[in-house]
Amino acid sequence: MTLSSKLSDPLLLRQYAYVDGKWTHGEGGREEAVLNPATGETLGHIPWLEPHQITAAVDAAEVAFRRWRALRADERCERLLAWYDLLQAHREDLAILMTLEQGKPLPDARGEVEYGASFVRWFAEEGKRTFGETIPSHIPNAALGTIKEPVGIAALITPWNFPLAMITRKAAAAMAAGCPVIVKPAGETPFSALALAELAERAGIPAGVFNVVLGEPAEVSKILCAEDRVKALSFTGSTRVGRLLLEQCANTVKRVSLELGGNAPFIVGPDMNPKEAAFAAVAAKFQTAGQDCLAADRILVHESIHDAFVEHFAERMAALTVGNGLEGEIDLGPLIHRQAVEKAAAIVDDAISKGATLVAGDQSQAPGENFFMPVLLTGVTHDMKIWHEESFAPVAGITAYADDDQVIEMANDTEYGLAAYLYTHDIRRIWKVLRALEFGMVAVNSVKMTGPPVPFGGVKHSGLGREGGVTGIDEYLETKYYCLGALGSVSGS
Numbered sequence: 001m002t003l004s005s006k007l008s009d010p011l012l013l014r015q016y017a018y019v020d021g022k023w024t025h026g027e028g029g030r031e032e033a034v035l036n037p038a039t040g041e042t043l044g045h046i047p048w049l050e051p052h053q054i055t056a057a058v059d060a061a062e063v064a065f066r067r068w069r070a071l072r073a074d075e076r077c078e079r080l081l082a083w084y085d086l087l088q089a090h091r092e093d094l095a096i097l098m099t100l101e102q103g104k105p106l107p108d109a110r111g112e113v114e115y116g117a118s119f120v121r122w123f124a125e126e127g128k129r130t131f132g133e134t135i136p137s138h139i140p141n142a143a144l145g146t147i148k149e150p151v152g153i154a155a156l157i158t159p160w161n162f163p164l165a166m167i168t169r170k171a172a173a174a175m176a177a178g179c180p181v182i183v184k185p186a187g188e189t190p191f192s193a194l195a196l197a198e199l200a201e202r203a204g205i206p207a208g209v210f211n212v213v214l215g216e217p218a219e220v221s222k223i224l225c226a227e228d229r230v231k232a233l234s235f236t237g238s239t240r241v242g243r244l245l246l247e248q249c250a251n252t253v254k255r256v257s258l259e260l261g262g263n264a265p266f267i268v269g270p271d272m273n274p275k276e277a278a279f280a281a282v283a284a285k286f287q288t289a290g291q292d293c294l295a296a297d298r299i300l301v302h303e304s305i306h307d308a309f310v311e312h313f314a315e316r317m318a319a320l321t322v323g324n325g326l327e328g329e330i331d332l333g334p335l336i337h338r339q340a341v342e343k344a345a346a347i348v349d350d351a352i353s354k355g356a357t358l359v360a361g362d363q364s365q366a367p368g369e370n371f372f373m374p375v376l377l378t379g380v381t382h383d384m385k386i387w388h389e390e391s392f393a394p395v396a397g398i399t400a401y402a403d404d405d406q407v408i409e410m411a412n413d414t415e416y417g418l419a420a421y422l423y424t425h426d427i428r429r430i431w432k433v434l435r436a437l438e439f440g441m442v443a444v445n446s447v448k449m450t451g452p453p454v455p456f457g458g459v460k461h462s463g464l465g466r467e468g469g470v471t472g473i474d475e476y477l478e479t480k481y482y483c484l485g486a487l488g489s490v491s492g493s
C-alpha cells in the first residue's frame with residue numbers, strides 16, 4: 001500500500017519543494033529518502049535544491065512581499081482563515097502524514113494538527129491589531145507617533161519533533177504581519193510542511209508568500225543567513241545549531257528569534273500527594289516519547305515523599321504502551337532515528353556508571369530498532385549527562401532534595417532556561433520558587449502550558465524572543481517612528 005493511498009486526499013503528499021507557487025524539483029539530482037521511524041520503510045523522497053534555487057525562492061519572496069504587504073490586514077486575515085479552515089478540513093490526513101514521518105501516536109498527531117491550526121487562526125486575528133501609538137509631543141507644532149511595518153522576508157527553520165505546529169507558529173505570525181516566508185523544514189519530516197504549502201495554495205495565499213525549500217541543511221541555512229534581502233530568521237531546534245545560525249546572521253544584522261533546547265526541572269513540594277504528582281510527572285516526561293523541548297528532564301522530589309513518588313511513577317510508567325503510532329492504543333511511538341536511541345542508551349549508561357539506580361526500563365522489550373522503552377532512574381546527580389543534556393528520549397531521572405533553597409539551586413543548575421514545572425499547593429512556596437526559577441515559562445500544578453495566547457520562549461541558552469501570544473507578531477514587525485513637524489499650532493502638542 002503506497003503512502004498516498006492512506007490519505008483521503010492523495011494530493012496532500014508532495015515530493016517536491018514549493019517555490020513561488022510552483023512544485024519544484026532539484027536541478028542537481030540530489031535527493032533524500034523520508035523514512036517511517038516506526039518501520040524503517042521508505043515513505044518517499046524529497047529533492048535537495050541547488051544554491052541558485054534557494055536564491056530563486058528569495059527572489060520570489062521579494063516580489064511577493066510588495067503585493068502581500070500592500071493588502072489590508074483584514075484581507076490577509078481572510079486568506080489565513082481560509083488556510084485555517086482547510087487545515088481543519090484535512091486534519092485526519094495531516095495527522096496520518098505526521099504519524100508516518102514523525103512516529104508520534106495518531107491521537108498526539110491529531111492534537112498537534114489542532115494546535116498548529118490554532119496559531120493560524122490566532123495570528124489571522126492578531127494581524128488586525130498591529131497598532132502603532134500616538135506620542136504626546138515635546139516638539140512645538142509637531143505630531144509624533146509610530147506605525148508598525150512588516151520587517152520583510154522571513155526565513156523559518158524548523159525541527160522534526162513538531163513538524164507542523166513549529167511552522168505555523170512562525171509562519172502565521174509572519175504572514176499576518178505582511179511578511180512572506182521561506183520555510184526550511186527538517187529533512188526527517190518534510191511532508192507536513194509540504195502539505196501546509198498545498199493547503200496554503202488552495203486557500204489563495206499568493207505565489208511567493210509561503211515557500212518551502214528543501215536541501216542540505218547547512219548549505220540552505222548559510223544561503224538564507226547570508227542573504228541581505230532576508231530580514232528575519234526564526235529558528236526552532238537545538239542550541240548547538242541555534243548558536244551557529246546566530247553567528248551566520250551577524251553580517252546581515254538580521255532579526256533573529258531562537259527557540260532552542262530545554263532541560264525542564266519538575267519540582268514536587270513536600271505537601272503534594274505523591275500519586276497525583278507522579279502521574280503529572282509521567283505526563284510531562286513522556287509526551288512525544290520524551291522528544292519534546294518541554295519534557296520534564298530532571299524530576300526533583302522532596303525527600304519526605306520521594307519513595308512513595310517513585311513507586312507511583314514506576315507504576316504509571318509501567319502502564320505506558322510502546323509501538324507503531326498508527327496501530328492501536330499507543331502512548332509512545334519510536335524515536336526519530338537510530339542515533340537518538342544510541343544517545344538515550346549512552347545517557348542511561350553514563351548515569352548508572354556514576355551511581356544512579358535503574359528502577360525500570362528493559363530495552364529487550366523494544367518493539368523495533370528505533371524504539372526505546374521508558375526508563376526510570378533515581379539518585380540522579382549533577383555530574384551525570386542526564387542532568388545537563390536533553391535526553392530527547394523517554395528517560396526519567398529523579399532526585400531527592402531537602403528544602404526550597406536547595407531545589408531552586410538544583411533547578412537552575414543548567415545552561416537551559418525554557419520551561420519548568422512546580423507542583424505544590426503552598427502559596428508562599430509557589431511565589432518564592434516561581435520568582436527564583438531562571439526559566440522563560442513556569443507551569444504551576446499543570447502539565448499543559450502552551451497554546452496560541454501564550455508567550456512561548458526561553459531564557460539563557462534556550463533562546464531569544466517569544467512566539468505566540470500578543471507579542472509573537474512583533475518578531476516580524478518594525479516600529480517606524482514619525483515626527484510630523486511644522487504643523488502650525490497643534491492642539492495638545
Ligand SMILES: NC(=O)c1ccc[n+]([C@@H]2O[C@H](COP(=O)([O-])OP(=O)(O)OC[C@H]3O[C@@H](n4cnc5c(N)ncnc54)[C@H](O)[C@@H]3O)[C@@H](O)[C@H]2O)c1
Binds near residue numbers: 160166259
Ligand atoms: N524551544 C522550542 O520551542 C523547541 C521546540 C521544538 C524543538 N526544540 C529543540 O529542537 C531540538 C530537536 O530538534 P532537531 O534535532 O530537529 O534540532 P536540530 O537543531 O538538529 O535541527 C533543527 C533544524 O535545523 C536544521 N539543521 C541541522 N543542522 C544544521 C546546520 N548545521 N546548519 C543549519 N541548519 C541545520 C535541521 O535540518 C532542522 O531543520 C531539541 O533541542 C529541542 O529542544 C525546541
Ligand SMILES: N[C@@H](CC=O)C(=O)O
Binds near residue numbers: 161162291292
Ligand atoms: N511542545 C513544544 C514543542 C517543543 O518541542 C511546543 O508546544 O511548542
